[in-house]
Amino acid sequence: MSEAHLEGLTIVQKRLVKAYATSVMGEVRTVEDVKPTELQHYVELEIAEREIAVLTSE
Numbered sequence: 001m002s003e004a005h006l007e008g009l010t011i012v013q014k015r016l017v018k019a020y021a022t023s024v025m026g027e028v029r030t031v032e033d034v035k036p037t038e039l040q041h042y043v044e045l046e047i048a049e050r051e052i053a054v055l056t057s058e
Contacts, residue, residue, distance in 0.1 A: 001049060005042070006045075006046070013042075020039065020046075025050070031044060
């Protein structure tokens with residue numbers, strides 16, 4: 001899976017986005033819970049990328 005949607009983020013921010021995306025997909029958190037709020041958009045993109053990857057691998 002490409003990380004082009006995370007371009008421009010620091011390594012720490014990328015890890016946060018991936019961790020938050022996992023939590024949101026597992027229904028532990030919501031996107032609104034993501035702090036700092038500027039990462040919310042990236043979390044949504046990460047979730048979409050994962051869902052697309054699953055659909056294209058079937």
